[in-house]
Amino acid sequence: MGDVILTMKDIDKSFPGVHALDHVNFEVKRGEVHALMGENGAGKSTLMKVLTGIYTKDSGSITFEGKEVEFHNTREAQDAGIVIVHQELNMLGHLTVAQNIFIGREFKKGIRIDDKKMNEEAAKLFEKLHIDIDPAETMSNLTVGKQQMCEIAKAISHEAKVIIFDEPSAALTEAEIEELFKIIRDLRQQQLGIVYISHRMDEIKVITDRVTVMRDGGYVGTLITDECTKDDIINMMVGRVIYEDPKTESAVPKDAPVVLKVEHLNAGKMVQDVSFELRKGEILGFSGLMGAGRTETARAIFGADPKTSGDIYIDGKKVEINNPQDAVKCGIGYLSEDRKRFGIVVQKSVAENSTMASMENFVKGLFINKSKENKVAQEYVDSLATKTPGVDQLVVNLSGGNQQKVVIAKWLIRNCDILIFDEPTRGIDVGAKNEIYKLMNRLAEEGKSIIMISSEMTEILRMSDRIIVMCEGRKTGEIDISEASQEIIMNMATREI
């Protein structure tokens, strides 16, 4: 490890309502791989966006190669030698590999773009990196792993001094990860500073020299990788926060009937052999890190994505669910994590949204029975305490929490007994969160069964009767709330399979 090339000191950044970065410190040395870790929403990405000029910091300083710098866009950061290899690849599928690498700075002969020279330069670059890719190949024909190699080559071609890898291994196979590590070690050899963002504990131990941990937008600490254990890092990531009223034991009797049973469910790479049971009146928490396959599991159960194999039983009877209509007929309601895209029609009224899934009950002949629709919608506005001036109000004018209540009303009116809540409180402020929690508890008491997918550990521990943990498409743990703790869950969520 050489001298310090990049120092970020006391970086502070607020968005309306959120203190995203709270005086964070971070440094990178030449020839080191520095891991940046933290739970979802801890602020890692925000910090890197501040560094590369996508966000502007409110206060603090960035020193790069001994000089204080401030970048206003990614281009400026690139020119200075700081590049980021994004998790979602920024590639242009219809162009060739070389054309992608040199986009925006093509070699030219007169007005003609010199593709031959670009291919040659790209080939040299690949040779330097010991990568075997044909520069003239069309980008979309490459595997995700090779595409990532191209992104790295592109980064190097900018004469990068610091390269940030944002969860580079998320979409890679084992063999590709090996290749990636080889390249990263090469780069380290060449005295580049490397920031490595990842959730995978095992990778961190293999490839990094130091680890900096962030939590809730704050800086927790920096450790030398060889001198710490996985548990040390997990402890720093979860911290010791006191929660208001976490459940200490399950509210569901041991002999409550099983309403939903899923056996050996498979759907693509993200859902592999998932089995579990859901009991009447239970809130079953699904925990795991981003990309663990929880949403994919829910969508496969709901019939929104095709499943390759697996059986689903409702009240002990085997059912065929091939599309969301089938699922709704079986009494399953799905509350999407992306409310605006999949949950509600924002330009329609509260009443129209409430009855959307059960239209046939509100149709008289050819016409919609408006008065019945309004009456039923009003009942649910009252019982869920939805704050709206009236049922004819457009949903777009409601707050996030109240929008969520309209979605809940929609499925309750449809008589769904199994509700899948995918990130039920995302984008909802603290006060409204409590109300949604209360409502979920009440629904469970009334005999509804709830699957709750959540990335917030506090939410999982506070709401669940039982917790299922997933990691990379597999169920890696199942635990009763009376035995659960953050550490145990985090361990399961980062478990090597």
Add this chain to the structure above:
Amino acid sequence: MSKAVVNAPAEKKKSMFSKSGNQKLIVLLVVIFLFIFFSIFSENFRRYTTVLSIMDYSYYIALMAIGVTFPLITGGVDLSIGTGLICYSLAGGYLVVHCGWPTWAGMLVSVLFGVLIGLLNGALVSIMSLPPFLATLCTCMITRGLGSICAKSFGISWPTTGSEGSWFRDIFKITIGDTKYPLGLLWVLLLVMFMAFVLNHTKIGRYTIAIGSNKEATILSGINVKFYHIMAYVISGFFAGLASIAYSAVFSTVQPGTGAGFELEAIGGAIIGGVSASGGAGSVGGSLLGVFVICLLKTGLPYIGLQANWQQIITGMVLIGAVMVDILKKKRAAAV
């Protein structure tokens, strides 16, 4: 050195089959098949005059298709080229016929008018962020109205063959001795080659494809996306202007209020020729071949006793086929 020589042909072959080459080949075969098919079933179709009339009908659509290929590749569309074509022709023609301007000046006005509307389309799409469908639908209506105003609601006849200033008609169909030659085909082919060069070997073309592939990533690469996005529509407008000259030269009278629907033949041709309906992929040569498919159907089907209505239905079905091919290709690519 020897290695490069060995590699070169192999690479060429691969790229021909991995890119749009495959579809171009199929469309070329369809063109040849249609030609032979109609020739077998209709004696009248086999005549040289029929070939000439197919050419006459295809020039303006082909020119529009060359231009509209660019907005289509960015993932947009240009609906204003059909009514625009009539508008530009009327504007230029009015100056020539009623104001005594020389023919070349009228032609220049037609083209510049097209560029101007292209600029407007580009600005609406790129700077004002209007959806291309809406932006160009508006300019489609505007140009229809403007055309009628320019011509004071009367039809305009550019100088007819034999009269003074009619030389421009020879650009597209020249009479040498007793034979007429479809000279326009030569210009169209040259323009196709030139624009294929622009698309594949210049920044304008490269960034047009880039915008259609992934606009966000193109912006992040530090490219002036606004400018290049506008350029795609300017090219489309410019070629609508050229198409208006072809139209003025081929037809005796230009009627205000017509032109709606021309753009669909050009866009349909481009899509049959392999332009992806969702942007990113396409070729100028393919678009030209696609236009020939449409024009052959349009002129050929009446010869075997099918009415114009059937031509539309069959063209529609061919289009569905072309779009299906595009979708299947994408699915296969996603499965990799």
